[in-house]
Amino acid sequence: MKAVAFAGPRKMELRDIPEPQPAAGEVVVQVAYCGVCGSDLHEFASDMPSMRAAGVFQPVMGHEFTGTISALGEGVNGFSIGEPVVVHPGGPCGECYFCKSGAVNLCAEQTGTGYREQGAYAERVAVRAKQALRLSDTSSLERAALTEPLGVAIHSLNRGVLRAGETVFIAGGGPIGLLTLLAAKHQDAGKIVVSEPAASRRELSLRLGAHHAVDPAQVASVQVREITGGLGCDLAVECVGIAATMDDCLASTRRGGRIVVAGAFEHPYSVNLLNLLLQEHSIAGTFGYASEFEEARDLIVSGAIDVSPLISRFVSLHDLPSAFEELTADRNRDQKVLVAPNG
Numbered sequence: 001m002k003a004v005a006f007a008g009p010r011k012m013e014l015r016d017i018p019e020p021q022p023a024a025g026e027v028v029v030q031v032a033y034c035g036v037c038g039s040d041l042h043e044f045a046s047d048m049p050s051m052r053a054a055g056v057f058q059p060v061m062g063h064e065f066t067g068t069i070s071a072l073g074e075g076v077n078g079f080s081i082g083e084p085v086v087v088h089p090g091g092p093c094g095e096c097y098f099c100k101s102g103a104v105n106l107c108a109e110q111t112g113t114g115y116r117e118q119g120a121y122a123e124r125v126a127v128r129a130k131q132a133l134r135l136s137d138t139s140s141l142e143r144a145a146l147t148e149p150l151g152v153a154i155h156s157l158n159r160g161v162l163r164a165g166e167t168v169f170i171a172g173g174g175p176i177g178l179l180t181l182l183a184a185k186h187q188d189a190g191k192i193v194v195s196e197p198a199a200s201r202r203e204l205s206l207r208l209g210a211h212h213a214v215d216p217a218q219v220a221s222v223q224v225r226e227i228t229g230g231l232g233c234d235l236a237v238e239c240v241g242i243a244a245t246m247d248d249c250l251a252s253t254r255r256g257g258r259i260v261v262a263g264a265f266e267h268p269y270s271v272n273l274l275n276l277l278l279q280e281h282s283i284a285g286t287f288g289y290a291s292e293f294e295e296a297r298d299l300i301v302s303g304a305i306d307v308s309p310l311i312s313r314f315v316s317l318h319d320l321p322s323a324f325e326e327l328t329a330d331r332n333r334d335q336k337v338l339v340a341p342n343g
Contacts, residue, residue, distance in 0.1 A: 001017060001019050001122065002015070002016060002122065002123055002317050002341070003015055003016075003060050003121060003317070004317050004320045004321060004339075005060050006043065006052050006053075006060075006061060007059070008053065009044070009046065010044060010045060012044065012320065012321040012324050013321060014320075014321065017118075019124065020124055020125055020126035021071075022072060022073030022076075023074075024074040025073055025074075025075055025076060025128060025130075026073040026076070026127060026129060027072055027126070027128075027129050028069070028070045028125070028126050029067040029068065029127060030067050030070040030123065030124050031062075031065055031066075031123060031125060031339075031341045031342060032065075032066045032068065032084075032138075032141040032142075032145075032340070033065060033141060033145040033339065033340055034062045034065035034066075034119075034121060034338065035064035035065070035146060035148070035149065035336050036323065036324070036336070036337045036339065037061075037063065037064055037148075037149070038174065038264075039264060040061045040114075041324065042266070044328060048266060056116075057115045058116065058118055058119075060114070060119045062114045062119035062120035062121035062122065063089035063113055063119055063120065064120075064145055064146070064147070064148040065087055065089075065120035065145055066085065066087070066135065066142075066145045066147075067084070067085060067087070067120075067125075067141070068082050068083060068085070069082065069132070070082075070124060079129065084137060084138045085133060085135060086132075086133050086145070086147045086297055087120070087131050087132055087133070089113040089114055089115075089131070089148065090104060090105065090112060090288070090293075091112045091128070092104040092107035093109035096108065102290060113125065113127055120339075120341070121339060121341070122341060123341045123342055135297075136301055140301050142308075143300050143301075143306075143308055143311075144300050146175075146179070146310065146336060147293065147297045148289075148293065149175055149176060149336075150179050150300065150305065151288075151289035151293040151295070151296040152176060152179070153176055153179035153180040156180060156239075156286040157187060157235075157237070159284045159285070160235045160260040160284060162189060163234075164189070165188065165189070165190045166189055166190055166234035166235055167189070167192075167228055167235070168190075168191070168192050168193070168233060168235050168236075169193045169220075169233035169235070169248075169249065170194045170195070170210075170236075171195050171216075171220070171236065171238050171239060171245035171246075171249050172196060172263065173195075173202060173204070173213070174201070174239065174240070175310060175335050175336050176239045176263075177196070177205075177237075178194075178208060179310070180237050180239060181194060181205060182208060182209070182305050182306075183305070186299065186304060186305055192211050193212045193214060193252075194210045194212070194213045195220040196213065196216070197217060198332040199215075202214075204309065207309065208309060211227075212227055216244070220248040220251075220252060221251035224252040231254050232255075233252050233253055233257060234253075234254060234257050234258070235253075235258050235259075236248075236253045236257070236260070237259075237260045237262055238261050238263050241263030241266065242263070243267075243269055246265075250271075253279075255279050255280055255281075256280045256281075257281060258281070258283075258284065259281060259283045261283065261286065271283070310336045312333075312334035313337055313338075314338050315337060315338075315340070316339070316340060316343075317341050320339055323339075
């Protein structure tokens with residue numbers, strides 16, 4: 001079958017790979033749609049040492065996906081051929097301290113579809129049956145491909161302990177930033193301010209429900225202070241992974257407020273701990289999701305959160321390598337690109 005594989009920094013290639021065979025307790029999913037994740041682009045473009053380049057991760061990425069069951073392994077009950085599903089890509093061990101305490105995203109023994117296990121930039125993929133979550137019907141296959149990144153966004157707000165009515169500042173209007181906006185709106189946040197240099201993304205954030213969309217070139221923190229009458233935001237979520245946006249988050253947050261780091265930083269970032277002490281800021285990291293994946297699936301399928309405005313275009317496996325090059329050259333070109341391996 002066909003798949004697109006990582007072949008080295010800035011190189012993706014279309015390959016023929018063996019058909020997956022389901023082991024006991026596994027199912028094979030025929031992939032309908034798989035989202036191109038920013039972390040995949042980061043791995044593709046980075047010149048830094050990586051787990052994939054070192055061979056720790058296998059070469060086929062793709063962890064944001066939906067599809068239909070095409071084969072059942074021994075001992076799998078409750079699924080039928082053709083049934084639509086969204087796949088949870090995580091592979092926690094189930095036995096460690098973190099798994100038993102409900103923080104499965106922190107399990108150090110993760111296998112992970114798209115990481116140690118073959119991902120969904122392929123026509124089909126084998127996963128453990130417990131990774132497959134049912135969808136009500138095939139009409140949600142496209143939208144539900146955004147379940148994984150919406151789960152990330154919801155988890156980031158949970159890490160920030162968002163309360164109804166609070167002012168939220170979101171640094172970055174890419175997919176995670178705008179999904180954080182949608183999740184914050186659903187959780188009854190007060191004012192929501194998005195900072196984004198690209199005018200098209202600022203306009204989209206306003207259409208999605210942001211109360212203000214500011215250009216960081218005009219000093220985001222000054223604008224946030226003006227919007228909040230000098231107080232600052234209650235919660236800031238950094239969704240880019242660069243020093244400038246982290247600076248904006250710290251400067252925009254009121255005394256006693258919280259900052260969540262959702263962006264993947266490639267370089268170290270220095271924090272003035274005296275200022276942290278004086279402002280009594282709380283900084284929290286966020287990684288993936290725990291129970292939020294199922295919540296995200298339900299919100300999308302029910303229509304409570306409409307993610308369809310974030311879907312920019314669809315590409316085939318044949319066109320995926322060039323799409324990686326295009327998205328790396330211009331990260332503002334699209335929001336979420338979906339790969340349709342079988343369509």
